[in-house]
Amino acid sequence: MLTLLRLEFLKAYRQKSLLFGTLSFCMLLCIAAYIQHHQVERLRNQTQALELAAQERLKTSLDKLKDVEAGKATYPSLWDDPRGYYTWHEVSANMPLPPTAFWAMGQRDLFENVHTLGIFKGAEVAGKAIANPLPMLWGQFDPAFVLVYLMPLFLIGLGFRLIGEETRQGTLPMLLSQPISSRRFFAMKTAVWFLPFLAATCLSLLVCQTFVAGMGSLATWETTVLLGFVALYATFWLLTTLLLARWCSSTASAALGLVVCWMVLTVILPKTTATFSDRIYPIPSRLLLTGAQREATRDVQAEANKLLAQYYVDHPELADEPDAPVEASLKRFYDYYQKTLTVQREVENQVLPLKEEFYQQRTRQQAFEQTLSYVMPPVLMQQLLNYLAGSSSQDQLHFARYLESFGTQWRNHFQRLAFQKTLISSQNLADLPTFTLPEISHRDRIGNMTLTMAMLNLLLLVGCWLGFADSQFRKDLGARHHD
Amino acid sequence: MIITVFRKEWLQSLRLGRVRWLLGIALLLAFASGLHTFSAYLNYQNEHALASQISRGDWLSQEAKNPHSAAHYGLFVFKPWSPGSLFDPGLLPFTGTTAFVEAHVKNDAVHAPISDRTTLARWGSLSPAFILLYLVPLLMIAIHFDTVSGERASQMLKWTATTGLPFGKWLAGKWLAIIVLPAFFLILCLGGSWLAAGFTWDHPQLLFGLLLGFLLFYAVLANLILWVSAFTKTPSSSLLVLLAVWILMGWAVPKVAANMAEIQHPAPSLAELRQRIDAAKRDGLMGDAISSERLTELAGQILKELGIEDTPDAAVNRDALNMQAGEAYGYEIFDHFYQEVESNHEQQRQLCLTSSALSPLLPAAMLSMAFSQTDAHAHWHFNRAVELYRREFVEILNREMMLHSQTGDWGYHSHPSTWSKIPEFHYQSQPPTQTWQRAKGYLFSLSLWGLLTSVLTFWIVPARWGWRG
Numbered sequence: 035m036l037t038l039l040r041l042e043f044l045k046a047y048r049q050k051s052l053l054f055g056t057l058s059f060c061m062l063l064c065i066a067a068y069i070q071h072h073q074v075e076r077l078r079n080q081t082q083a084l085e086l087a088a089q090e091r092l093k094t095s096l097d098k099l100k101d102v103e104a105g106k107a108t109y110p111s112l113w114d115d116p117r118g119y120y121t122w123h124e125v126s127a128n129m130p131l132p133p134t135a136f137w138a139m140g141q142r143d144l145f146e147n148v149h150t151l152g153i154f155k156g157a158e159v160a161g162k163a164i165a166n167p168l169p170m171l172w173g174q175f176d177p178a179f180v181l182v183y184l185m186p187l188f189l190i191g192l193g194f195r196l197i198g199e200e201t202r203q204g205t206l207p208m209l210l211s212q213p214i215s216s217r218r219f220f221a222m223k224t225a226v227w228f229l230p231f232l233a234a235t236c237l238s239l240l241v242c243q244t245f246v247a248g249m250g251s252l253a254t255w256e257t258t259v260l261l262g263f264v265a266l267y268a269t270f271w272l273l274t275t276l277l278l279a280r281w282c283s284s285t286a287s288a289a290l291g292l293v294v295c296w297m298v299l300t301v302i303l304p305k306t307t308a309t310f311s312d313r314i315y316p317i318p319s320r321l322l323l324t325g326a327q328r329e330a331t332r333d334v335q336a337e338a339n340k341l342l343a344q345y346y347v348d349h350p351e352l353a354d355e356p357d358a359p360v361e362a363s364l365k366r367f368y369d370y371y372q373k374t375l376t377v378q379r380e381v382e383n384q385v386l387p388l389k390e391e392f393y394q395q396r397t398r399q400q401a402f403e404q405t406l407s408y409v410m411p412p413v414l415m416q417q418l419l420n421y422l423a424g425s426s427s428q429d430q431l432h433f434a435r436y437l438e439s440f441g442t443q444w445r446n447h448f449q450r451l452a453f454q455k456t457l458i459s460s461q462n463l464a465d466l467p468t469f470t471l472p473e474i475s476h477r478d479r480i481g482n483m484t485l486t487m488a489m490l491n492l493l494l495l496v497g498c499w500l501g502f503a504d505s506q507f508r509k510d511l512g513a514r515h516h517d
Numbered sequence: 518m519i520i521t522v523f524r525k526e527w528l529q530s531l532r533l534g535r536v537r538w539l540l541g542i543a544l545l546l547a548f549a550s551g552l553h554t555f556s557a558y559l560n561y562q563n564e565h566a567l568a569s570q571i572s573r574g575d576w577l578s579q580e581a582k583n584p585h586s587a588a589h590y591g592l593f594v595f596k597p598w599s600p601g602s603l604f605d606p607g608l609l610p611f612t613g614t615t616a617f618v619e620a621h622v623k624n625d626a627v628h629a630p631i632s633d634r635t636t637l638a639r640w641g642s643l644s645p646a647f648i649l650l651y652l653v654p655l656l657m658i659a660i661h662f663d664t665v666s667g668e669r670a671s672q673m674l675k676w677t678a679t680t681g682l683p684f685g686k687w688l689a690g691k692w693l694a695i696i697v698l699p700a701f702f703l704i705l706c707l708g709g710s711w712l713a714a715g716f717t718w719d720h721p722q723l724l725f726g727l728l729l730g731f732l733l734f735y736a737v738l739a740n741l742i743l744w745v746s747a748f749t750k751t752p753s754s755s756l757l758v759l760l761a762v763w764i765l766m767g768w769a770v771p772k773v774a775a776n777m778a779e780i781q782h783p784a785p786s787l788a789e790l791r792q793r794i795d796a797a798k799r800d801g802l803m804g805d806a807i808s809s810e811r812l813t814e815l816a817g818q819i820l821k822e823l824g825i826e827d828t829p830d831a832a833v834n835r836d837a838l839n840m841q842a843g844e845a846y847g848y849e850i851f852d853h854f855y856q857e858v859e860s861n862h863e864q865q866r867q868l869c870l871t872s873s874a875l876s877p878l879l880p881a882a883m884l885s886m887a888f889s890q891t892d893a894h895a896h897w898h899f900n901r902a903v904e905l906y907r908r909e910f911v912e913i914l915n916r917e918m919m920l921h922s923q924t925g926d927w928g929y930h931s932h933p934s935t936w937s938k939i940p941e942f943h944y945q946s947q948p949p950t951q952t953w954q955r956a957k958g959y960l961f962s963l964s965l966w967g968l969l970t971s972v973l974t975f976w977i978v979p980a981r982w983g984w985r986g
Contacts, residue, residue, distance in 0.1 A: 069776055076783060084788050126788070141639070144611075144632050148788045161632040163625035164787050166862045167611035167893055168869065169775035170631070173639065179772060187764060191757065198753075285753040290535065290659055293760055297655065302546070304640035305647075309553050311637070319564045320628040324593050324615050325571035332575060396633065403637045417636055427635040 038214065042226040052192060056231045059188045060238040063180045067242035070136040070176040077147055081128050084148050088126050095121050099460055112367045117457040119371060119448050124152040127440060127469040129433050132424045133247035134256055138178035138416070140425025143170050149437060153375060153448050156382065157441030159434040177242065178419040181264060182412050183300055185235070186271040190292045192227050193275040196220070198285030216507040217499065220276065228272050235268065236261050256422050259480055266487040267415045273494035280501045300412040307406050307413075315399035318392050330384040334377060364455070371452035375445055382442065393435065400427065404479075408486045418483055421476040432474045443467050518682060522690025523697070526664070530694075536660050543648070543656050547706060550643035554603050555713045557642075561598050568595050568615075569942075577937060581930040584914040585840065591619030594906065594942040596626055596899050599890035600714035601723065604707065605646030607891030610638075616903045618942075620911050621844070623851045623904055625787075626896070645706035646885045649731060650878060651767055653699045654738050658759045661695045661742050663752035670752055684979050692739050692974070699735040703728065722949040726888040726956055733963040734881040740970030747978045766876035774872035774879060778865035785861075790854060797850045815842035823916070836925065837918035844911055851904065862893055870958050877966040884959035890946050894955060898947045906942050913938055 046052045099116040101107040109115035116122075128148045135142070144162060151157035162170075173179065197220075200206035209219065239260060243251055251257060275292055282288035407413040420426035444467055456462065501507070530536045572593045579587060596614045598606075613626030631638055641647065668674045677687065707727060711718050718724065742759060749755040785793070816838050820827045866883075873879040886892035917938070922929035 069780070072780060073776070076780075080786050080789065084786075084792070087792060141636065144629070146787050148786065150788065150791075159632075160627040161613060161629045162787065163613055163627050164784070164790060164858050166779070166784055166865050167608040167629075167896065168865065169779050170611045171608055171641075172771040172775045175769070175772040175776045183768060184764075191761075195753070286663065286756050287535065289753060289756050289760070293655070294539075294659075301640065301651070304637055305643050306549075308634075308637040308640055309642045312634075312642070317633050319568075320630070320633060321564045321568035321595055321614060322571075324628070325568045325575075328575050328593065329571065332578075392633075396635070400635045403635050407637065413637060413640075420636060 038209070038212065038219065039222055039226070042223055046226050052227045052230065055188055055192050056234045059180075059185065059231070060234050062184060063177055063235070063238045064242060066175050066177045066180045067136055067246065070139065070174065071246045073139070073174070074131060074135045077142075078131055081131070081147050084126065085128070096460065096463070099458065099463075103460060112363055112457075117459065118367065119153070119451070119458065122458055122463075122466065123154065123448065124150055125444060125466075125469065126150045127157075127437055127471075129430075130424065130471060133251055134243075135423050135425065136177070136242075136246050137260070138419035138423040138425055139174040139176050140178070140416075140420035140423055141427050141430045142423075142425040143174065145430060151437065151441045151444065153378070153445045156385075157437045157444075159430070159437060177239075178416055178423075181267070181419065182415045185264075185268060186296050186300065186412070187293075189228075189231070189268060189271040190275050190289070190296065192231065193224070193272065194279055194289045194292055195285045196223060196276065197279045198282065198288050202285065215504050217502045217504070220502050224272065224276060228268075232265060232268055235264065239264065259418070259484070260422060263415065263418050263484060263487065266484065266491060267411060269491050270411050270487065270494065273491060273498055277494060277497050277501060280498075280507075299410060303410050304407075304413050307403060307410070311399050311403050311406070315395055315402055317395055317399060318388075323388060323392060326388055327385050330388065331381045334380045334384060368452050368455050371448065375449040375452060378445055379442075379449070389438075393431070396431065400431075408483075409490075411487060411490060414483045414487060418480060421480060426476070428476070428479075429474060433471060436471055437469075440467065440469050518686045519690040519693060522682075522687055523693045526661075526691060526694035527697075530660050539656055539659055543652055543702070546643065546652060547645065547648045547702060550645050550648050551603075551706070551709045551713065553642060554606060554644050554710070557606075558598060558600075558603050558713070565595050565597055568593070573941060576939065577933075579933060579936055581933055583927065583929055584918040584931050584935065585620065585837070587931070587936065588620035588911055588914040591617055592910075592939075593617055594903055594944075596896075597944055599895065599946055600718035601710075601889030602891050603713050603718075604644070604710035604727070605885045605889040605891055606642075606644050607646075607886035607889055608893055608896060609891050610641075612893075612896040616900070618903065618907045618910055620840075620914070621847065623847075623855070623907065626900060626903065645710055646882075646889070649699070649703060649706055650734075650882055650885065653702050653735075654763055654767070654878075656702075657695055657699060657735075657738055657742060658756070658763060660698065661691075662746060662756040662759050664691050664695070664743065665746040666749050666755040667746075667752045669750075685975065688743065688975065688978065692743060695739040695742055696735055699738070700732065703731050703735070707731075720949045723888045723890070723952060726953060726960075727885065730881060730884040730888065730956070730960060730963060733960070733967055734877055737877045737963065737966045737970050740967070740974040744970065744974045744978060747974075766878045770872060770876035771869075771879055771882065774869045774875075775865075777872070778868040781868055782861055782864040784858065784865075790858065794850055794854055797854070798847065802850055802853055811846070812839060812842045815845045819845070823920075832920075834919050834922045834924050834926065834929075836927070837915050837922070841912065841915040841919065844908070844915065848908060855900075855904075859897055862897070866893065870962065873959075873962045877963060880959040880962040880966075884956050884963070887952055887956045887959065890952065894952075895947060899944060902944050903942075910939055 095116050098107065098121075102109070102116055112118040113120055126148055127150075129142075129145070131147070143165070145159055146162050149157065149159060197206070200209065212219075240252060240257070243257055243260075274295060278291045278295065279288045282291050407417065417426060420429075447465070447467055451458070451462075572595070576592045579590065582590075594616050596612075596616075598609060602609055610631045611629050613629050615628045616626040617624045663670075665674075668677065707724065711724065741762065745758050745762070746755045749758055817827050819838060819841055820831065820833070823833075825831050825833060869879060869883065873883075883892065887894070917931055917935055918929065921931070
């Protein structure tokens with residue numbers, strides 16, 4: 035046995051394909067991590083620049099407010115005065131970028147990272163209107179792509195000749211004449227090329243993680259999950275390769291069968307499932323939703339227009355009379371905001387059931403796809419990386435929903451001020467709500483996915499155990515030789 | 518002679534069980550993809566008609582109000598899908614479908630269908646173009662990978678040489694056998710999409726462009742298959758090399774090209790763009806803050822267009838006139854910044870086109886989207902049409918206020934019949950000549966690929982190997 039193991043090692047070493055394949059794969063993984071890290075950093079810098087600009091604006095407004103409070107400055111109208119609400123009515127909220135964001139772009143490229151919301155418009159995550167859609171279509175060259183799509187191909191490339199080549203060269207019967215069972219022989223043969231590949235892949239993952247997120251990130255739960263799941267995913271493809279190579283009569287048909295299997299599992303099945311789930315749980319059309327929202331708000335808006343007629347609705351500053359007494363101006367100001375914000379709330383209430391239906395249907399679709407994805411290991415692998423990178427559709431949905439509720443909270447704050455007839459002051463400025471996205475846990479989902487992956491591997495292992503049983507294997511080999 | 522080789526190739530292939538299975542699966546998938554795109558297209562057309570009707574009805578049913586308030590109330594317009602989307606939905610799922618038209622602000626089309634979908638939708642859905650770009654090449658490889666290497670391995674090459682058949686004709690017969698299957702799928706998918714569009718795909722130039730582009734693409738693939746099969750020693754090596762080529766050209770190169778384009782020419786975020794637009798509105802485009810003189814000049818131009826003499830007692834509402842002048846200045850700002858964004862996308866596209874030196878699938882995929890009018894250009898064309906419509910919309914309403922009310926009369930209300938003066942939004946897709954102009958680059962790239970691979974196959978292969986094998 036040890037002699038055979040030594041011989042296999044020597045063979046793998048001489049062929050160079052193992053070394054070349056493993057090194058190329060690890061290099062691709064590192065390049066993808068570098069590219070994605072670059073993209074995430076760019077996004078981070080963009081977000082920081084916008085945050086800085088917003089802080090700068092806030093500081094300027096605060097200085098103006100302090101000047102007014104100190105009597106150093108006056109404004110002819112409350113609409114320009116920093117004590118009025120207009121100066122403060124907008125706030126920005128951004129989707130957090132975790133240190134592991136570089137693992138997968140996921141759904142992140144579909145949405146803007148920074149959103150501005152205010153009291154005059156609802157908070158909505160509406161996509162990425164001015165981005166070039168071509169990279170969205172082709173996807174990113176990120177570690178997720180290398181692991182989900184390319185790793186299986188490298189494993190197939192390294193393993194498809196495992197049996198066929200020995201058969202073609204006529205060395206298999208000779209090798210099996212040694213006092214070793216066929217199961218043990220193939221397990222040993224597989225271990226010789228699979229374990230170095232897996233070890234190098236895990237090492238590359240750790241190197242990338244350390245390079246991007248620092249040494250501290252290595253001892254985290256996420257890193258353990260990532261390594262464990264990658265090992266399970268690689269094992270899945272290893273066992274599939276072994277099984278197909280076992281049943282195919284030649285190396286060419288094994289290679290073809292494996293590529294068809296890869297194509298079906300990584301491309302056709304996910305595509306078909308996406309198409310199918312859209313038929314079963316169609317998301318309410320945005321086109322019709324827009325129309326319905328418009329209809330729902332029309333009556334409220336008509337009423338509002340009557341209520342707010344004296345404020346010129348869209349340009350209340352034009353209704354202000356510069357020479358009017360202060361009390362009259364204040365009354366007009368509070369009156370306008372009380373009515374406007376009440377109308378806004380009413381519109382929101384009218385639209386709420388439509389939005390709820392929309393979100394519920396999306397949740398149903400997601401649940402359906404989640405169930406079906408349990409038989410699609412590539413989808414599981416992609417989802418896991420998305421969860422770790424904080425770019426899954428669940429993360430986006432969580433952000434969108436929280437942003438909407440924060441928008442309501444923000445508007446309610448100003449409404450309360452208007453009804454309390456209070457202007458903005460440097461004291462009450464600290465009471466303005468701040469956007470802090472609560473964390474969402476994916477641990478349950480990740481647990482289920484890992485369990486499913488382990489079960490699939492177990493099934494394949496049983497298949498291999500039966501397929502490589504001594505008597506059956508030698509019988510098939512004999513029959514093939516006879517043919 | 519060529520036909521005899523061609524017949525022999527196909528008879529031999531059809532005898533293999535794997536070929537029959539693969540053909541059956543590919544046909545089934547082609548049928549399913551056609552059905553899916555057809556159903557999605559019909560569904561969208563119905564929704565589009567209904568949503569447009571609701572939006573128009575909503576606009577017309579407004580009560581009497583100030584025209585400027587109506588301009589702020591605005592209306593929604595929706596992007597129609599081109600009949601080409603039945604063949605290749607391209608970037609449609611990734612681009613906005615709904616644009617809000619209002620005063621002062623240019624709103625981009627939002628609500629791209631993909632943004633409402635889950636992770637699985639990123640795998641995309643089945644479409645005839647996907648079948649032709651990804652599956653058919655795989656099918657070609659699966660059937661013909663051993664076309665030369667298999668004959669060499671089984672010593673058949675020497676036997677064939679003894680028949681006195683010229684090597685070039687033998688190769689041409691094989692080439693014909695490889696190209697016939699994709700040509701069949703191409704006609705099936707294109708014809709099916711054309712029929713499904715109910716003959717509304719009324720630009721034969723676009724269909725011809727697709728046909729030509731795909732035939733060039735398949736010719737390149739057929740050359741590559743022949744060359745690799747002749748170059749490698751065993752059938753399994755041919756298969757391995759061809760599969761590696763397929764994966765590189767189909768999955769890796771497009772991603773890397775798109776990423777590199779993004780890194781090389783980074784696009785601004787929407788928030789950044791809005792910040793710049795706001796700054797330009799505040800401080801002027803070149804820091805030359807819009808002065809009262811500039812506004813007066815623009816207002817003067819508007820009055821001149823209306824045929825009204827610019828005198829202090831002219832019968833116009835100066836507030837509305839100033840608003841329209843402000844809009845006119847806004848047009849310059851929007852044009853300037855959106856032109857920048859468009860050029861940025863164009864630079865990214867050029868880089869992708871340059872990367873097509875590494876993959877013939879890249880120009881073929883871009884060509885497919887261009888001729889189906891589902892590429893980024895088609896989306897920009899729609900955005901520009903919406904902006905032109907918005908300008909007309911705002912101008913009509915400002916003119917209404919300008920000519921029918923007095924300066925300072927913000928309480929002026931227009932009669933509800935005024936709203937019907939706003940024409941309906943009818944989007945005309947870009948003319949085929951423009952599409953052809955843009956697609957020239959892709960066709961050129963594919964032709965270069967064709968030339969290079971033809972030299973490799975029909976010149977180098979006979980010269981280097983010939984019947985010697």
